[in-house]
Amino acid sequence: MPAASAAEAGLPERLGVLLGRLHQAVAHFPVALLLVAGVLELLGAVFASDRTRSAARVCLVFGAAAAVAAAVFGWLNADFDRSGPDSVVLSLHRWGGVALAVVAIVAVGLSLIARTRWLVGLSRLTTIGVAAMVVAVGHWGGTLVHGEGYLLAALAPPERKETVAAAMESSASPVAATAMSPEVEAILFGSSDEGVFRLRRAIRLASLPPEPRVPPSNGPSNNEIDRFIEAAWSAAKLPQASQPPVLCDDATFARRVYLDVIGVVPTIDELARFHADTHPDKRARLVDELLARDADYADHWTPFWEDALGSSYVNLQGGVPTRGNYRKWINESFRTNKAFDLFAAELIDTRLPGAKKPEIGDANGRKSKIAYIRNETHTDTLQSAAAVAQVFLGTSVKCASCHSHFENEEWPQRRALAYSSLFAAHDLELVVCEKHTGEVVPAAFCFEIPGVPREVPSDEDGRLRRAAQLVTDPHNPRFARAIVNRLWKRYMGLGLVEPADDFRADVPPSHPELLDWLARDLATHDFNLKRTIRLILTSRTYQLRYDPALEDHFDVANKSAPRYFRSPSLRRMTAEQVVDSIRVAADQKLEPRARLFHVNESTALSRVLGKPASRNEISTARADDAAVVQSLELLNGEEFGALVYSAAILSDAAHVSSEDAGRLSNQITRLYTAVLSRPPSTAELEAAREYVSSAAGRSSPDSRTGPEVLIEDDLPEYARAVGSWNWTDAPAPASGGRWRAQRAELGNRIQHYVLDLSPARVMPGDTLFVWVRIDPADPPRQIMVQWNDGVTINDGGWSHRAYWGEDLIPFGKTDSPSRRRVGDLPAWGEWVRLDVPAAVVGFTGAGGRIVGMSFDQHGGTVHWDAAGIVAGMGSAETEALGDLMWALLASPEFQYVR
Amino acid sequence: MLDRRTVLRAGVAAGAGLLVPGALRALEPESPRVVNPRAAESMIVIWLPGGMAQTDMWDPKRHTPFRKGMKGSELLGTCPLIPTAADGVQLGAGLENIASVMDKGCIVRSLANDVMFGAIHLKAQYYMMTGYLFPAGVKAPSMGAIVGRTRGRRHEHIPAYIYIGRDIDSSDEERIFINEFIGPGFYGVQHAPFMIPDATQGLATLSAAAGVSTERLDRRMALFRNLNALADRSLRDAQKAAEYAKVMDDARAMMDSPVKQAFDYQRDEPADLVAQYEPEISSGDIADKSYYFGRRFGHGLLLARRLVERGARMIQVEYQYGPFKGFDMHENGWSRMVEMKQQIDRPIARLIRDLDERGLLDSTLVVLATEFGRTLAAQPAAGIEPDGAAETQSGEGLTIEHEGMYGFHGHFSSCSSMVCFGGPLRHGMAYGKTADRHPMVAVENPVKLIDMHATLYHAMGIAPDTSYITEGRPFYVTKDGHGKPVKALLA
Structure with missing residues (x-):
């Protein structure tokens, strides 16, 4: 009974299956032991020594016993746990294994009785023969598991795959794509093995039709892409055919390609390095350099695929199981540049070794499979199949799952259902607009593909495996056309086919031959996405200057209007590109762990910039329309403001005085370069200088004059205070009114803090102050002041500390802004104002805030009075530079990629 | 440098072009058809999720006081019935204020679902808000986004869809899911609700950020405009970039717009009127503060009224639903219901009266909605009944052992009530009838949700088969465009 299903079998059968599966584990023992025995005997024979014999015998005895066990388990395995017909290889493996066990027993006998030279020789020969048999039987076993040519395929370098396939085609084993023997077909289509997957691809590629002819070069071109694009200009008799449009400048190119490959703007240094590169092929070199930044490249791709797959960080949403969290798997797949067909196949056939294994989620007391392909109900299956069609085949079948497609005659409902049936354990019933018909539609793939097995497996795993094979x-x-079109759209702004999710016969691609050529090129190069991306990014077409008069548009009312790609289309940055790029501009380094895609929280800013709060439906495009809720967040939102005004790059200028014209110009140029990847024009520099330098003399409600007192005679209204505050008025306080006395037993630490001070702004040039008086009769060993900046994700906001005296209070990290020694304890018995430069305790940006303070001491009695901020010189300039940075970050030039 | 007035003028000029941005023009229906000449101009949805017990409120049955050991089938109503200003229409006691304005409204008592949600509130809420079952295969837009997009803004600087009373900045799975079904779906961020989490707190984005004065804001905005004017020509000529800059001006104008003025109700409105929008029960008197929403809900309604007066199109107000809070009652459902009524009755009635007194009720459709009804439950705890069980239960085998079990704790997908005031709907009536014994399913004039949605859209002048294109195909405001307005509800 070759194809008994484990699920419906009784206990004896299930036990048989279990023992059978042990075969693969047990089989490794005889392989190792008998091989060692053979080698030892061989060594003994070569060196004419008997010293290896006893060791060989031990290996032989155990190896033979293991071989018998492996043979028994193997028989059970073949009987109970294999679907598909018995093949020649299986027979060879089966009978070879039995023969091996028998010969191994004979060898043991010989080894035990061998006393004469002749018998010892025979024993040696038998043992070596056993070892040789192990190699053969093991190979057949490996072929069963991994597929034919597994070893060969590994040896072959990538570009030689076709040669391997061709060689195999002409060899004894007939593997032509269209006429395969059932055995070869069973091997190629019968297992979820990566080696077989690659081999099948290689064999199937050999029968692809020849590649489209690349038009001759009539103008400047970097590669084939440009020749196809130029040919269309010539055909349409466009002026660009004789007068090619110009390329964008280096700065624009650098910004474009950084955002496209790693998702962030370049730093000032990176940009300078690129400008300094004098190689004629510097642009291609930059593309290669960025493509080699595997982790950054993967980080940029991750949110796109999270959207497209409907990846969710929770297993249940709205009482409905999700598809699970694919973030890590996507990131890893792109970091290693996984072949794209394998990427897609692993989502569908989770028995492939690189797949993310389905999880089991508990939904309302019921166990559910959490996986990309969900097929527990009719609707689940339809939606999974439609998602695969939309994302991987660029084909919209959603409508056709409930009724024949109104608008696309290619999709009668039966065709959509037959295709969807492949994704479930059983063929689906025809349900027309929620009315059951009782008719079951047999599974069939949606496209006619030559040379693939006709019959549909009867079990769920087999069907999903087949679906994965046919999709890819x-x-x-x-399949290949859909992904190269997505790449084209990603980098050019519009696809060769639009909408990219809805390929159809009545809406032709703008450049059919180019689409075919790119698709074939990708397929014949191991579905290596980086190859196609490199082709696009190094093409002249990609590097053309943005020109609104020439850019293409897609109009749903006129889907067949031509697109010429004489200019890229303006693209809105994604939420991830915006936020990650602001951080790069602000800190001049890319901090991978801070990238937005890691963040599960949904905030007003991330939502209005288009990052979905939850991915409960798949999506391959984010809306890029401007909206007033979004503009309000940019104009006036706290999150955007905090990102901008806390930028470290602003504090470079903390002490720049407006008279120092050269330094101010440098600072403005740095800001422009950090944000827009280019220096300002003369007019821009002048406007920015005028804004910043006039800020100093301006009197506005914002201008801060005199010290700002945060706490003095009482707790501020609404303040939340912790600890007992002993307000007193004797001895005379520093500034009239009351003050508070804090006493700690020697060795004890005392901490009184107050939160919810009305938020006070603090600039790097400011000075923080506090009045203290140390009781001469009872001095402490240490005093400390802490400031809370309200950024609660860091230590609840308590990340700024200054102390005087010994280093005993263990908060923060010593010698850092979180625990900075400012000096010795002040003189005893008198009121002293202690000053701390704000920058010293970590207020380095222009957007710092103080929302809470803490007054701490180690032992003794300390009197604390007023505490606050003295505005420093230069803070008005820093603030004005912050305004400039805001204006640049909010500008269309930053928000769009051109 | 530009002065502020110039800035404002630019904003006003820009605003006019924003209702239908060019890039999307092709996706709009030929013209947003106003199919009903008597259509209302504004809509306020008072969203009371958690599953309001219709039996205690809008569709009361005979009062059967608690008796230890009473059978479930004997438990019909937990409160006496009170008369209302509408002849022959009775409500549950505790809603005396709303009863006094019932002549201006109608109750649909037979809203009958054919989908069984069991205890899955969120899925039922998604259905109520979008008209589609989750997952819909497409990001379905909410009722608010549909009305906002199809009817557009009434006032050029008041967003078309405003949502009051929910704070959704979170990674919490439920809150994020809620964000989906109150959101714009595939309509995109342009049709996203303008969020006002708490009317009593004002709105940070409308006031200059902490430490930034209006003067500096305008100076900064002028810098923004100056620098953009100096940037590369290609960016100024690009349609998308120009639109982006216009929307920035629009946002700046909104900061001085009637939206911001609407928040000044403490200054503008008489104190005793403001007090009418507050609950009749104080936080000290309530049994469990977790479902006390204080002034937040009522002031939200007051803000909604002020926004409608100033030209808002679509406003949704809720009390910030949290699982097992508010109307999602299980243990002690009876006593909680009393306290819930004390929190919503006066503010809602005041809103209706205010709109009426100002002559706005005919042009403003007010809807009270929840995701499903309530029935008996074998135990007060949540989520233990299998889907559909409550829908068939007669209560014969159930014994009410203690007061904690007295009340309606079971989730009842089959039937619930919806209440409408104002607009072009009929007033002073109750439509549909439910059984007088358990299960209290609709026995007369059942109304499907799709048709109720069609009725509301019709009242707002929106055809039920209005559609917008996504993924190359039309997606309708009622499922497949099949919703039919209920004629008996139309005046």
């Missing part, structure tokens, strides 16, 4: 098959007319 090199002969599938949509």
Whole structure:
């Protein structure tokens, strides 16, 4: 009974299955032991020594016993746990294994009785023969598990795959794509093995039709892409055919390609390095350099695929199981540049070794499979199949799952259902607009693909495996085209096919031959996405200057209007590009762990910039329209303001005085370069200088004059105070009114803090102050002041501390802004104002705030009075530079990629 | 340098072009058809999620006081019935204020679902808000986004869809999910609700950020404009970039707009009127503060009224639903219901009266909605009944052992009530009838949700088969465009 299903079997059968599965584990023992025995005997024979014999015998005895066990388990394995017909290889493995066990027993006998030279020789020969048999049987076993040619395929360098396939085609084993023997077909389509997957791809590629002819070069071109694009200009008799449009300048190119490959703007240094590069192929070199930044490249791709797959960080939403969290898997797949067909196949066939394994989620007391393909109900299956069609085949079948497609005659409902049936354990019933018909539609793939098995497996795993194979098959007319079109759209702004999710016969691609050529090129290069990306980014077409008069548009009312790609289309940055780029501009370094895609929280800013709060439906495009809720967040939102005004790059200028014209110009140029990747024009520099330098003399409600007192005679209204505050008025306080006395037993630490001070702004040039008086009769060993900046994700906001005296209070990290020694304890018995430069305790940006303070001491009695901020010189300039940075970050030039 | 007045003028000029941005023009219906000449101009949805017990409120049955050991089938109503200003229409006691304005409203008592949600509130809420079952395969837009997009802004600087009373900045799974079904779905961020989490707190984005004066804001905005004017020509000529800059001006104008003025109700409105928008029960008197919403809900309604007066199109107000809070009652459902009524009755009635007194009720459709009804439950704890069980239960085998079990704790997908005031709907009536014994399913004039949605859209002048294109195909405001307005509800 070759194809008994484990699920419906009784206990004896299930036990058989279990023992059978042990075969693969047990089989490794005889392999190792018998091989060692053979080697030892061989060494003994070569060096004419008997010293290896006893060791060889031990290996032989245990190896033979293991071989018998492996043979028994193997028989059970073949009987109970294999679907698909018995093949020649299986027979060889089965009978070879039995023969091996028998011969191994004979060898043990010989080894035990061998006393004469002749018998010892025979024993040696038998043992070596056993070892040789192990190699053969093991190989057949490996072929069963991993597929034919597994070893060969590993040896072959990537570009030689076709040669391997061709060689195999002409060899004894007939593997032509269209006429395969059932055995070869069973091997190629019968297992979820990566080696077989690659081999099948190689074999199937050999029968692809020849590649489209690349037009001759009539103008400047960097690669084939440009020749196809130029040919269309010539055909349409566009002026660009004779007068090619110009390329964008280096700065624009650098910004464009950084944002496209790693998702952030370049730093000032990176940009300078690129400008300094004198190689004629510096642009291609930059593309290669960025593509080699595997982790950053993967980070940029991750949110796109999280959207497209509907990845969710929770297993249940709205009482409905999700598809699970694919973030890590996506990131890893792109970091290692996983072949794209394998990427897609692993989502569908989770038995492939690199797949993310399904989880089991508990939904309302019921166990549910949490996986990309959900097929527990009719609707689940339809939606999973539609998601695969939309994302990987660029084909919209959602409508056709409930009724024949109104607008697309290619999709009668039966065709959509037959295709969807492949994704479930059983064929689906025809349900027309929620009315059951009782008719079951047999599974069939949605496209005619030559040379693939006709019959549909009867079990769920087999069907999903087949679905994965057909979706990613090199002969599938949509798979490679859909992804190269997505890449084109990602980098050019519009696809060769639009909408990219809805390929259809009545809406032709703008450049059919280019689409075919790119698709074939990707398929024949191991579905290596980086190859196609490199082709696009190094093409002249990609590097053209943005020109609104020439850019293409897509109009749903006129889907067949031509697109010429004489200019890229203006693209709105994604939420991730915006936020991550602001951080790079602000800190002049990319901090991978701070990238927005890691963050599960949904905030007003991330939402209005288009990052979905939850991904409960799949999506391959984010809306890029401007909206007033978004503008309000940019104009006036706290999150955007905090990102901008806390930028470290602003504090470079903390002490720049407006008279120092050269330094101010430098600072403005740095800001422009950090944000827009270019220096300001003369007019821009002048406008910015005028704004910043006039800020100093301006009197506005914002201008801060005199010290700002945060706490003095009483707790501020609404303040939340912790600890007992002993207000007193004797001896005379520093500034009239009351003050508070704090007493700690020697060795004890006392901490009184107050939160919810009305938020006070603090600039790097400011000075923080506090009045103290140390009781001469009872001095402490240490005093400390802490400031809370309200950024609660860091230590609840308590990340700024100054202390005087010994280093006993263990908060923060010593010698850092979180625990900074400012000096010795002040003189005893008198009121002293202690000053701390704000920058010294970590207020380095222009957007610092103080929302709470804490007054601490180690032992003794301390009197504390007024505490606050003295505005420093230069803070008005820093603030004005912050305004400039805000204006640049909010500008269309930053928010769009051109 | 530009002065502030110039800035404002630029904003006003820009605003006019923003209702239908060019890039999207092709996706709009040929013209947002106003299919009903008597259509209301504004809509306020008072969203009371958690599953309001219709039996205690809008569709009361005979009062059967608690008796230890009473059978479930004997438990019909937990409060006496009170008369209302509408002839022959009775409400549950505790809603005396709303009863006094019932002549201006109608109750649909037979809102009958054919979908069984069991205890899955969020899925039922998604259905109520969008008209589609989750997952819909497409990001379905909410009722608010549909009305906002199709009817557009009434006043050029008041967002078309405003949402009051919910704070959704979170990674919390439920709150994020809620964000989806009150949101714009595939309509995109342009049709996203303008969020006002708490009317009593004002709105940070409308006031200059901490430490930034209006003067500096305008100076900064002028810098922004100056620098953009100096940037590369290609960016100024690009349609998308120009639109982006216009929307920035629009946002700046909104900071001085009637939206911001509407927040000044403490200054503008008489104190005793403001007090009418506050609960009749104080936080000290309530049994469990976790479902006390204080002034937040009522002041939200007052803000909604002030926004409608100033030209808002669509406003949704809720009390910030949290699982097992508010109307999602299980243990002690009876006593909690008393306290919930004390929190919503006066503010809602005041809103209706205010709109009426100002002559706005005919042009403003007010809807009280919840996701499903309530029935008996074998135990007060949540989520233990299998889907559909409550819908068939007669209560014969159930014994009410103690007061904690007295009340309506079971989730009842089959039937619930919806209440409408104002607009072009009929007034002073109750439509549909439910059984007088358990299960209290609709026995007369059942109304499907899709048709109720169609009725509301019709009242707002929106055809039920209005559609917008996504993924190359039309997506309708009622499922497949099949919703039919209920004629008996239309005046």
